[in-house]
Amino acid sequence: MGGQLSAPEGVHVVVVGGGFGGIAAAQQLKSEGLDFTLIDVxxxxxxxxxxxxxxxxxxxxxRTFIPYAETFGHSFLQGRVDRVDTDGQRVVLQGGREVQYSHLILCTGTDGPFPGKFNTEASYQTAVQTYEDFVQQVQAADSVLVVGGGSTGVEMAAEIKTEYPDKKVVLIHSRIGLADPELRSSVRRQAKEVLLEKGVELLLGHKVLNLSDLQLNVTQKNTVLTTDKGETLTTDLIVCCTGLRINSAAYSSGFSGSMADNGALKVNDHLQVDGFSNVFAVGDCADVREPKMAYHAGLHAAVAVTNIMNSLSGKELVEYHTGNVTMLLAMGRDDGVGQFNGLRLPRCVVALGKSRDLLLWKSWREMQQKQP
Structure with a gap:
C-alpha cells in the first residue's frame, strides 16, 4: 500500500480488549502493516x-456479534489477560501463555450487568443464545421494572415499551434527572417526554431496597419490592441498568501506580499511560473526562496508533482533545434524542441516524464482513 510504513524489526503491538476501541486500533495497525496481536476473552x-x-x-x-478471526486471522488471540509484566514487556494470559510487546494498547472497557454488557467468556453461538433466552423472559412478563435511569436504563425502558406496547414498564431512578448528566438539559427533558409518550411509568428519586437480594433477568410473576421512600412495587421481571465499572483486572497489578481512584488509567494528551511512553489507554479505561462512548473509543484508537507510528518514524506525537459532547440515545427503533457537537438534534434525525439500525452497518463495515 502506498505510504505504508515498512514494519521495523522487533515492533509488535499488543491490543488488549476487542471492543470498539480495540477493533479500531487493530484495523488501523493492519492497514499500516504493523505486526500486532488483538486479545479478547x-x-x-x-x-x-x-x-x-x-x-x-x-x-x-x-447481528450484534461479529467473529474476530474472519477479520484478523492469526493476529487475533482468544484468552483472558491475567496481568501485564511491564519490566519484561509481556502480556500474561490465564493458563500461562505470554505475548511480548514493543507497544501496548489497553482497551479493556467497562463491565456491568447483562443485558447492557456481555463480557462473559463464551462462544459466538452461546452469546447469541443468551440474548435469545432473555427475549423469552421479557415476552413471558406482563410487567417489567427497569432499575436505573441513566442512558442505558432510558434506552432499555424505551426498547421494551416499543417492542411490547401492552406491557407495563416502570423505570425507577435514584435521581430526578434522566440520562447522562453531560447531555444538555433540554435533551434530558426530551428523553423523559419520549418515555412518557410511550407509556413508561417513571418513579424518580427512589432507590430499590436490597437490589442485590432480588432475582434479576428472570420472570417471576408478582415479585414485590420496596423503595427507600417506602413505595411498594409489584413486577414480573427486574432488569438492572446501573453499576458500570472500569475493567481494570488485566492491568491493575502492572499499572497500580498509574491508576485513578475508579480504576481507569491516567493518561497524558497523547493517551500514553502515566509513566510509560510505549503504553496507551483507549476508550472507557482511559481516565479522560468525557462520556464513555463507542464514538470516543474510536477517536482514542486513531490517536494511539498514529502516535505509535509517529514514535517509530521520529515524528511529533499528536494530542487528543475532548470536544463538545456528541451523544445519541435510541428510544426504541422509531424515536430518539441526542445532540451533535453540543447542539440538540431533532428526534426524527436521531431516529433515522441511529435508532433504526443502531449503527450496526458501521461495525460490519469496519470488520469488513457482510451482515447476516
Whole structure:
C-alpha cells in the first residue's frame, strides 16, 4: 500500500480488549502493516450499542456479534489477560501463555450487568443464545421494572415499551434527572417526554431496597419490592441498568501506580499511560473526562496508533482533545434524542441516524464482513 510504513524489526503491538476501541486500533495497525496481536476473552466482537434491541427483538442478537478471526486471522488471540509484566514487556494470559510487546494498547472497557454488557467468556453461538433466552423472559412478563435511569436504563425502558406496547414498564431512578448528566438539559427533558409518550411509568428519586437480594433477568410473576421512600412495587421481571465499572483486572497489578481512584488509567494528551511512553489507554479505561462512548473509543484508537507510528518514524506525537459532547440515545427503533457537537438534534434525525439500525452497518463495515 502506498505510504505504508515498512514494519521495523522487533515492533509488535499488543491490543488488549476487542471492543470498539480495540477493533479500531487493530484495523488501523493492519492497514499500516504493523505486526500486532488483538486479545479478547470472546471469539466475536460485540456491538453492544445494539445489546438492548437484542434483548427484546427475537433473532436480532446474531447481528450484534461479529467473529474476530474472519477479520484478523492469526493476529487475533482468544484468552483472558491475567496481568501485564511491564519490566519484561509481556502480556500474561490465564493458563500461562505470554505475548511480548514493543507497544501496548489497553482497551479493556467497562463491565456491568447483562443485558447492557456481555463480557462473559463464551462462544459466538452461546452469546447469541443468551440474548435469545432473555427475549423469552421479557415476552413471558406482563410487567417489567427497569432499575436505573441513566442512558442505558432510558434506552432499555424505551426498547421494551416499543417492542411490547401492552406491557407495563416502570423505570425507577435514584435521581430526578434522566440520562447522562453531560447531555444538555433540554435533551434530558426530551428523553423523559419520549418515555412518557410511550407509556413508561417513571418513579424518580427512589432507590430499590436490597437490589442485590432480588432475582434479576428472570420472570417471576408478582415479585414485590420496596423503595427507600417506602413505595411498594409489584413486577414480573427486574432488569438492572446501573453499576458500570472500569475493567481494570488485566492491568491493575502492572499499572497500580498509574491508576485513578475508579480504576481507569491516567493518561497524558497523547493517551500514553502515566509513566510509560510505549503504553496507551483507549476508550472507557482511559481516565479522560468525557462520556464513555463507542464514538470516543474510536477517536482514542486513531490517536494511539498514529502516535505509535509517529514514535517509530521520529515524528511529533499528536494530542487528543475532548470536544463538545456528541451523544445519541435510541428510544426504541422509531424515536430518539441526542445532540451533535453540543447542539440538540431533532428526534426524527436521531431516529433515522441511529435508532433504526443502531449503527450496526458501521461495525460490519469496519470488520469488513457482510451482515447476516
Amino acid at each position: 470472546r471469539d466475536a466482537f460485540h456491538h453492544n450499542v445494539a445489546a438492548l434491541r437484542a434483548s427484546v427483538q427475537p433473532g436480532f442478537a446474531q
